[in-house]
Amino acid sequence: MVEGFIELAGVEKVFDVHRRKGFLRRERCRVRAVDDISFSVPRGEMVGYIGPNGAGKSTTIKMLTGILTPSAGRLRVAGIDPSRDRTKLAHRIGVVFGQRTSLWWDLPLRDSYKLVRRMYRIPDVRYRANMERCVDLLDLGALLDVPVRQLSLGQRMRGDIAAALLHDPEVLYLDEPTIGLDVVSKAKVREFLREVNARQGTTVLLTTHDLTDIEQLCKRVMVIDHGRLVYDGGLSGLHAVGESERTLVVDLERELPPIEDVPGARTVKVEGPRQWLAFATGASAAPIVAAVAERYPLVDLSVREPDIEDVIAKMYAEGRTAPR
Incomplete structure (x- = not known):
């Protein structure tokens, strides 16, 4: 394995789960959430870490942060x-973590940041500079005096990302950072992450179900399913392995044959x-759109990206998982 800033070698995580068996009996089962995962991430790289629900993504992040201890393997x-x-x-x-906040629910956003500053003992000059940068790039100026509980999901998410970066971390773990966000909020978050990665060289590990996040932010993607790493490479290679397709949704003036x-x-x-x-994911939508517009009475159209769970499901169904 190539030396990296983040390193996992043969990492496993097994949980003991008690399940009811009959009216009074329960039996103990062992659930392998992460199964012999090895990968390396160089400093400054932005990597997508994706897979279906229950694949082991969040468990991996929790081991990387020290919240969980691996059952086996080496992690640094x-x-x-x-x-x-x-x-x-x-x-x-x-x-x-997109589904939970690290901010203080009843405090204004500004006071939450002051507590973060005290927790990490951030020097005044660095704190003010980072606050100014985060507030500007994430458009938080009008929200600083609003209690966290009154923020919308998109506003809170932007606030959480700022809080995670106030102490200039070398590594940023993002678990579903755009979940439930509108288009405008997603665009702001993505632009900010690109800025942080490019200007500060922050290493980013991003887990998400939104394939657009990966396409716009990451050159490398890792796919985990049933606790095992099934793909590690470029996004184009993933689509080739899964033979994924994009969809052009066409609204015509009237009902016509296919x-x-x-x-x-x-x-x-x-x-x-x-x-x-x-149509194939690697193909341009432009000539297809032009052909439809030229030959048919078109009212509206949109392009839908393939769902990552569909890509992985197809990989497994037809036995085309990439070598580890």
């Missing part, structure tokens, strides 16, 4: 064993005047 972040020296590591990492004369696309569904055309 910046040369530190997270489970053995969690306090030391905490000053070098930032964590954002569209069949557009090169590179095939109609997969028809409902009244709406038709769905599938």
Whole structure:
């Protein structure tokens, strides 16, 4: 394994779970959440870590932060064993869990940041500079005096990301950072992450179900399923392995027979005047859109990206998982 800033070698995590068996009896089962995972992430790289629900993504992040201890294997972040020296590591990492906040619910956003400053003992000059940068890039100026409980999900998420970066962490773990956000909020979060990675060289490990996050932010993607790493490489390679397809949704002026004369696309569904055309993920949508617009009475159209769970499901169903 290549030496990296984040290193996992043969890492496993097994949980003991008690399940009811009959009316009064319970039996203990062993659930393998992470199964012999090995990978290395160089300093400054932004990597997508994706997979279906229950695949082991969050468990991996929790081991990387020291919240959970591996059952087997070797794990290091910046040369530190997270489970053995969690306090030391905490000053070098930032964590954002999309489904829960690290902010204080009843305090204004500004006061939450002041508490973060005291917790990490951030020097005044660095704190003011980081606050100014985060507030500007994440558009938080009007929200600083608003209690966290009154913030929308998108506003709170931007606030959480700022809190995770106030102490200049070397590594940023993002677990579903754009979940439930609107298009504008997602764009702001993505632009901010690009800025942080480019200007400060922050290493970013991003878990998400939104494939657009990965496409816009990451050159490298790792896929985990049933606790095992099944792919590690470029996004184009993942689509090639899974033979994924994008979908062009076409709204016509009236109901017509399925569209069949557009090169590179095939109609997969028809409902009244709406038709769905599938085409290869690596292909450009422009010539397909132009052909449809030229030959058919078009009202509206949109392009839908493939769902990562569908890509992985197809990989498994047809036995095309990439070598580890």
